[in-house]
Amino acid sequence: MTQHKHQHETCNHNHDHNHDHGSCGHNHSKNAVWIFLAGVLAFAIALFAPQKLIANGLFLASIILSGEHVITEGFLDTINSTKKNRKFTPNIHLLMTLAALGAIIIGDFQEAALLILIFAGAHFLEDYVEGKSKRDITNLLNLNPTQARRINEDGTVEVIDASLIKVGDLLQVLNGDQVPTDGVIISGYSSINEASITGESIPSEKSKGDSVFGSTLNGDGTFTMKVTKDSSETVYAKIVQLVNASQDNLTPAASKIKKLEPSYVSLVLILVPIFIILGPTIFSWTWSESFYRGMVFLTVASPCALAASAVPATLAAISNLARQGVLFKGGTYLSMLNDIKVIAFDKTGTLTAGKPVVTDAYFINEDKRQEFLDIIVAMEKATNHPLANAIITHFNVSTVMDIDVNTVVGHGLNADYEGHHYQIGKPDMFESVDESIQESKEKLAHDGKTIVYFAEDGVVQGYIALLDVPNAASKDVVDALKKLGIHTVMITGDSKQTGEAIGRLVGVDEVRGNVLPEQKAELVESLRREHGPIVMIGDGINDAPALVKADVGIAMGQGTDIAIDVADAVLMRNDLNNLVKAIKQSKRLDRIVWENIFFSMFVVVVLVIMNIMGTMDLPLGVVMHEGSTIVVLLNGLRLLKSPK
Template identity: 60%
Template sequence: METVEKKAHNHEEKHDHNHEKGHKHDHSQNHNHDGHNHGDSKSPVILFFIGLAAFGLALLIKEKNVMQSALFVGAMVSSGYHIIGEGIGDTIKNTIKNKRFSPNVHLLMTLAAIGAAIIGNFEEGALLIIIFAGAHFLEEYAEGRSKREITNLLKMNPTEARLIQPDGSTKTVDVSTLKIGDKLQVLNGDQIATDGVILSGMTSIDESSINGESIPREKTVGDNVFGSTINGSGVITMEVTKDSSDTVFAKIIQLVNQSQSNLSKTATKIQRIEPYYVTLVLVLVPIFIILAPTLFNWTWNQSFYRGMVFLISASPCALAASAIPATLSAISNLAKRGVLFKGGSYLSNLAEIKAVAFDKTGTLTKGKPSVTDFYFEMAEATDSEQGYMDIIVAMEKTANHPLANAILGKFNAENMLNIEVENKIGTGLIAEYEGATYQIGKPEIFENVDQSIQQHNQEYSNEGKTVVYFAKNKQVLGLIAMMDVPNENAIEVIRYLKSQNIHTTMITGDAELTGQAVGRIIGIDEVVGNVLPENKTQIVKEQQSRYGMTAMLGDGVNDAPALVTADIGVAMGDGTDIAIDVADAVLMKNDLTKFSYAHKTAKRLDQVVWQNIIFSMLIVATLVFLNSIGKMDITLGVLIHEGSTLLVILNGLRLLIPTKK
């Protein structure tokens, strides 16, 4: 199997036009969630286990001697190699960058281990380092370091076009060679190579990759067409109006790439308090050592010993375990129920969302039209509704179109008729049967329509439904209304989000009227229609500005930029590969109720993490107090620390239990 990098490289060699005009896509970036670059990520892990082995060997030596101490020191240095490096190196780097002292917990752990070694307690120092290093690796595993690749998106970019030559013949050329003004031929089923305008011909075009609409749009002379969309059954000629790097689809790629370049991990609760906690401890330890002889009448040796106990007592073993086991448990809980999160921070941040933006088609709706209403008038006494249905089914069976599939899913024929049907672009389906001409098509192509039919058409259109007429000998006898109906779980999920005071918005490429109709059914707060991909991103940014932390749910290529821009991007499991690639979480089986379940679980996680933080800090405060009155030694301090760490981990494991719905 090719690696992602190799596939991306191969694609770039073949289609270097995608990298013109500043649109070069860098696949080499590694957006490491913890902000640290370890180089070869395997080396610290190998050194950790070498140190763990050294620690185990030291414990087998029953009497304290030089060999045992050397093994403990070796365990400390080997297991804590990257902890020590990050503790000292990142403190220096961040201090220079921020122009103020910016220590981290790694530095505190390094000093605590050195302090333990200075007073001869090598075992405790090594134990502290091993526990913290192990937790650190566990966090890296939980976060996943998943790269947001756009390789699949690039593969969807058109690569070839049929260029019309001066003599009228066509030549297949690379899209990168096209110039504005070139004329192209687009056969049925072809991918449209670039943005342009139709010069001749009529067709229907699947534009779902651009606007997310499930129903193809009919196009004729003068209409705009977009690169990457799929031509239907007609043949057209078009004129190129944009360079391949300036098309709507190219803008989608550019937006995703720019967003990826500026990714930043929202700090977890512990990371936010870390600098303050470490700075406080580093300030208090020397003050404690200096003042203790005066306050407690200790000798300088006693004061230094108690200072080291203080440093070790304040080491954040339980604090370090406050979030990771709980987050892993919550992620496991959700994974078993079809919700996959790509990092613990995304799940943690889900509890804090203030707004959710939904793509309509395929997310809030089923993604394909269904017949919602129909109305017939009998032309003759011998006509019947079932007779009309038999004819309609026979005609629609010849069409390969989402609307035809919707009609066939609703109507059942009692008599299987064998009718010759002609499919004319812009006219619809036409058939001859028993001396009469039957037609199914858009309302715009019919004249002299009865008032009752027009009233029904107006009623259904106002509800955002797509209407087709059924006519006999050019007399309209009925109409069929279709709509991409709401996902059966959408109403329940929107109701839950409202109960949590979370603002909900539906973003759709469909007409405003269609969006409003779906919005009314599911009870959503806000509907924004007629939206192109670049506007989706802007709408998400506006939501972030107005409400705060914002989640985005979508399933299509057109949703990718918005999914990346949102604080938390959630893809539907049946969606496109690129939507799943760039999202922070995936709802398998397109089950929207999993999103509300994930939010409830995230809120539980938030509560558990804060419980753990408060408990671990209370333990630290208790140990420091007992140490200050001479009632604490290193061994007891480490034991209480490890006991509190165990309790914190067990509390986190409660998140493996299913969340109440």
Template identity: 55%
Template sequence: MNPTEARLLNADGTTKIVPVDEVKVGDTLKVLNGDQIPTDGVILSGSTSVDESSINGESIPKEKNVGDEIYGSTINGSGTFTMTVTKDSSETVFSKILAMVNQSQKSLTKTATLIQTLEPKYVTLVLLLFPLVLLSGPYIFGWSWELSLYRSMVYLISVSPCALAASAVPTTLATISNLSKKGVLVKGGAYLSKLADLKAISFDKTGTLTNGKPVVTDYMFDKEADEKELIDIVVSMEKQSNHPLATAILNKFVQGRDLNLTVENEVGRGLSSVFKEDTYRIGKPTSFKVISMNYKQKEKQLSSEGKTVVYLGKNEHVIGMIALMDIPNQYAKDAVSYFKGAGLHTTMITGDAKLTGEAVGRVIGVDEVVANVMPEDKASIIQSQQKKYGSTGMLGDGINDAPALVTADVGVAMGDGTDVAMDVADLVLMKNDLSKLVYAHQLTKKMDKVTWQNIYFSMFVVIS
């Protein structure tokens, strides 16, 4: 998760690869295409697109130019740039994970904490009763001093608090250890009991329920057109583009040839190029005027499914279309189904448009979709759910999810998310695998059951 190396730019223009923890605020770094950005900073020269889905919840990469702020651990796109460092390495994701691991050893479940609170009082009471047990033998029951002392020692051993203490603490630590091996970091055992008692759970969309990266889901071209040639034209244009959706289109049409076209990026109109004396353009639907009813109907259908549509035009006549979408990840549907089956109310909270949010929500099967949400509104939504349903959990991955993660009874951060999200969350899923949260919920249910079994058995031993 955490970048380990950075390209330090020297005064003479040469670069030197150094460990990230040696980078200081004010240093100048060079970031190549595809690199993981080493730390927070500001771009000094160059332009690129950066995948910041873990920070702003947007699945489409964001264009960055001189003066723009960039964040450590985000992924650089196709451009190369230099940056000045604005954040020390002591604030890295990895250092915060270490802090969470240390915290988890100091915090126990509610039951274990209660036992640890009562234990000293219990021991004091047992010791105060010891002289009474010892003296009652000879003076009340007529035992010899030897027999009375023997039975008093048996009393001390049988009512020892060891069994009671061992009923909760080892169970909690074993659960934390088990979850750690499965890739779930827990800030403290107290949150394990809260996880088992949840009545509702809310999910951020981008990067939590979805993969966080758009892919081509549909495409169509005029029947009388040469589809192979059009794909070659599209690929040739997108290869020279910094368009946020270019990578998804190129990943789809890997069979396309590069025709070495000259491409112009027109603000508000998209990409345009000339091939065989015809002008081709790739742009958003509203930038075209000559559109057949067939394409209009198809675009309306795809948009209702939450997909982003771009048109391909030839001499300003639309002859093709491509639809893209940030699709649900492979674990989302099963995880939501499990929590619904366990009696929890499931909600998807997203800053995306209502149409997009509801389309994804239908696929995944959540009970409720709340769309067009600003980051500051997420916390109030969690508060309203706590009043309506009771104990509520929240899953998120970005800075925009942090207020909601803090407000929730149990905040769960995705491992590929931001350091802020992981800092304020109570649990961290290291591999963005929602099946691990299902496992954690099942294990905490078992933990509570085993803990109370141990308590009942230990008290039975003491009493008998």
């Protein structure tokens, strides 16, 4: 399999959302809509005009007003594209313009106006569909902070433009303010709504030492923060980069259709004069009828529905997932999920919570349990190790003790208190251990738990077992992936025994333990050769090379900046359930795009046959052809809704 190349470019944050999504897509201003409506009015008045000359004049006005963008893009875009590509590069608008011109030549002003009117109307609808699909994503851009309150060296507060913020600046954030950029609180307390970053609607309590993110909304408190990141490197800026990339990056099907369109249009332009010339010879038509049939052929053979088959559907699918907290850098990566055969999960912070919790505690002398726990908590407060935080958080103390603790690297904690010497450390620090503790230790180790012993005067009195518990969704997600026929692998730097214990809890097919950070990328390559296209999911700096190497790299939203930066998609809420939703959405997208392609080409074939048989006139051809475009658009729009 050819590995795709990741392109992770820094985006300019003065965003332009007038993306071109193929020749059938437009970006219409409000003025264009009013002009189009004026064309509709002219057409309606022409239907009741007392004289044919006046009616034809109104029909012509309708063509010019409603079809201004069609005619302009038909000729000007063809000329510009031809110059740029150095070969004839026509578009669908040119076909419609020529068909209308042909109808005018043979005196069918009403049919020419109807053709342009319906064609333009269908593309206004397509524009609306694409705009609706983008709205959930581009709404993020409206959250970008514009001002900040900078605290100067003399203590004065100055309101400045957010673009002038520098790393190291002190900023004041008042109640109700938007947090201007990423940083850390140095004084104050507040609750902050971080839904724009994490998708979590419940405000997060923040105080001194806590990180805050740009674009989030401050609650009732006031705090002072220190800026830690340049505005282009904030978490919000990275989300914006994902948004922009997702709108420009098309699925393989959409890209092929876009490349095919000029060739298809060129073929139709070649076939039309041949069709007209052969009409009187083969079908015994008059030259007038043959020319008319040629104009109908020009209309119904247009690939507008085909051009609308993929892009609106892709944008709808990406928009739906964005609303649920899954951001893709483009349709390519979303569509690739349809073919994935294996998913590799980093263990810590992905399949597990990334924070160890106490699961077991045992003491030989249960009568002294609370006394020992008070001493253990007092000792653990002297260190900031993750295990210490878990122990302090888990146990309630009856007596707050002030103990001098000595931390010895590799040997744990030592302390002397009221004539006794206490130790907390790894099991291999202690030689003589009670048999009951030793038996429990072996069982707990088999379950993947980390054990620390507590000793008084050199005698082990008990132990505490901790475990980085599985993410609440992990088991269900892995089961769902298996039902989809996807092989699941957990990658961890922990021992194979610890990894397999977690693996059994979450139900993965395979566990790879003792994997060094630099080996993860090699392992991804190996799994691809063994199983096929692969997804890698991780959250740390050490996962970045593997995320790049995978066919689709997915970062957890609360992971490191570099993981988010190099990934192809981000689970903003750290919710693995959304991974399954994304895969199912990818399969729906693939199915709907192929439905659209087959349907649009089927309609073209049927209309062409009806035209040859003489059972098709221009108004019916226009209605059926543009109707097929509307059906394709509405079918793609289904992806805005999640399946029940």
